[in-house]
Amino acid sequence: MRITMGVTGGVAAYKAAELVRLLQQDGFTVEVVMTRGAREFITPLTFAALTGQKVITDLFGNTENEANLESAIEHIAVAQRTDLLLVAPATADVIAKFARGIADDFLSTLYLASTAPVVVAPAMNVNMWNHPAMQENIAKLRERGVNVVQPNEGYLACGMVGAGRLAGHQEILAAVRETLHWNRDLTGETVLVTAGPTCEDLDPVRYLTNRSSGKMGYAVAQAAARRGAKVILVSGPTALETPPGIRRIDVRTAEQMHEAVTKEFAGCSIGIFAAAVADYRPARKHADKIKKSGGSLTVQLEPTVDILQEMARAKGDKFIAGFAAETADVEQNARKKLAAKNLDLLVANDVTAEGAGFDHDTNVVSLYFRDGRDMALPKMGKAEVAQRVLDEIVRLRGALRTKPAKRLSVV
Ligand code: CTP
Numbered sequence: 088m089r090i091t092m093g094v095t096g097g098v099a100a101y102k103a104a105e106l107v108r109l110l111q112q113d114g115f116t117v118e119v120v121m122t123r124g125a126r127e128f129i130t131p132l133t134f135a136a137l138t139g140q141k142v143i144t145d146l147f148g149n150t151e152n153e154a155n156l157e158s159a160i161e162h163i164a165v166a167q168r169t170d171l172l173l174v175a176p177a178t179a180d181v182i183a184k185f186a187r188g189i190a191d192d193f194l195s196t197l198y199l200a201s202t203a204p205v206v207v208a209p210a211m212n213v214n215m216w217n218h219p220a221m222q223e224n225i226a227k228l229r230e231r232g233v234n235v236v237q238p239n240e241g242y243l244a245c246g247m248v249g250a251g252r253l254a255g256h257q258e259i260l261a262a263v264r265e266t267l268h269w270n271r272d273l274t275g276e277t278v279l280v281t282a283g284p285t286c287e288d289l290d291p292v293r294y295l296t297n298r299s300s301g302k303m304g305y306a307v308a309q310a311a312a313r314r315g316a317k318v319i320l321v322s323g324p325t326a327l328e329t330p331p332g333i334r335r336i337d338v339r340t341a342e343q344m345h346e347a348v349t350k351e352f353a354g355c356s357i358g359i360f361a362a363a364v365a366d367y368r369p370a371r372k373h374a375d376k377i378k379k380s381g382g383s384l385t386v387q388l389e390p391t392v393d394i395l396q397e398m399a400r401a402k403g404d405k406f407i408a409g410f411a412a413e414t415a416d417v418e419q420n421a422r423k424k425l426a427a428k429n430l431d432l433l434v435a436n437d438v439t440a441e442g443a444g445f446d447h448d449t450n451v452v453s454l455y456f457r458d459g460r461d462m463a464l465p466k467m468g469k470a471e472v473a474q475r476v477l478d479e480i481v482r483l484r485g486a487l488r489t490k491p492a493k494r495l496s497v498v
Pocket of ligand 1: 281341360361362363364365366391392393394395396408409410411412413424
């Protein structure tokens with residue numbers, strides 16, 4: 088989901104940088120629009136670096152060279168691609184412009200051109216906030232459905248104490264989620280997620296593993312929990328913290344993961360298998376450390392159980408999604424895995440692509456569906472990939488539920 092974040096000119100503008108990061112962690116793609124006033128407090132470069140995108144600062148192009156038709160109609164393009172307009176901090180000036188429909192810079196023009204929901208987080212001096220003109224404007228915006236995040240009381244930059252401090256980041260994030268009715272579309276579902284690598288012991292000090300960080304699976308678990316699902320995360324060894332509200336079961340080996348998943352699977356309605364499970368393990372685990380002998384050493388490997396394949400075999404009406412890490416022929420391999428493993432959805436990525444795969448915070452994936460459709464997603468943060476995958480799962484689960492029941496003919 089795309090958020091356009093307007094930053095206007097107040098001392099609290101520096102807090103907007105942290106807010107951008109938190110929104111990204113929540114899975115949003117953020118594009119920043121700055122007013123002239125905001126640029127007195129913080130530079131566009133900060134936001135460009137954080138978002139990896141051009142920061143829009145002017146209605147008619149950021150520089151004289153850019154003053155062309157493309158930039159003159161950019162507010163329309165931005166208005167069309169945004170899912171939510173957030174203004175934080177919002178000055179008295181921008182609130183007045185929004186309330187009266189004045190469109191004399193990019194942000195105020197975007198407000199008029201966009202039909203997306205709007206969240207405004209004001210920050211200003213307490214007397215300005217309490218002024219009847221301001222309160223009238225705020226009431227007007229609220230009437231129109233704008234979600235105004237109440238400023239906090241406290242010490243203000245002007246030296247006064249009272250209401251006018253920019254609301255806390257978590258309050259602003261909560262307002263964004265609430266405005267998008269984002270949280271609850273997985274309510275009633277129990278989601279089992281596998282994540283991370285497995286470690287297959289060779290002797291007490293050595294093991295076979297892979298480069299999985301677990302970040303993708305954890306992002307899926309976190310996003311599912313935020314959307315109201317009960318989430319069970321079966322995790323191989325990772326350095327990641329358990330996202331809030333999730334039951335995590337730690338395992339080390341493919342065998343332990345198989346055991347844990349088998350136990351939990353019956354109670355789940357959705358399975359998302361993001362773990363990089365070892366396909367082979369040493370056939371023999373040595374009780375003592377293998378000593379150097381001088382010559383070469385051959386280690387015999389034996390296959391592990393394909394957990395995903397086994398669970399999907401008798402999946403009934405559960406929804407099952409797998410992940411595939413490929414280094415070549417992504418589409419061909421993905422379609423083969425989707426069919427062979429009886430999946431509803433396969434999320435495939437070429438782990439050799441720039442910004443994709445192991446240890447990155449971003450990923451570049453394509454989704455392959457049971458009905459033959461596919462969908463290539465651009466490079467995005469893993470949290471956003473997780474949201475997009477869940478969007479599709481919610482859509483497909485909904486479609487399944489509303490399908491008319493097949494008529495049985497009794498002979
Ligand atoms: N998987 C699993 N158990 C295994 C191996 C894989 O549950 N023992 C799951 C992974 O969690 C992933 C999917 O199967 O969702 C595909 O994993 P991947 O390693 O890409 O495919 P493989 O089937 O192992 O095929 P290959 O390694 O030959 O590409």
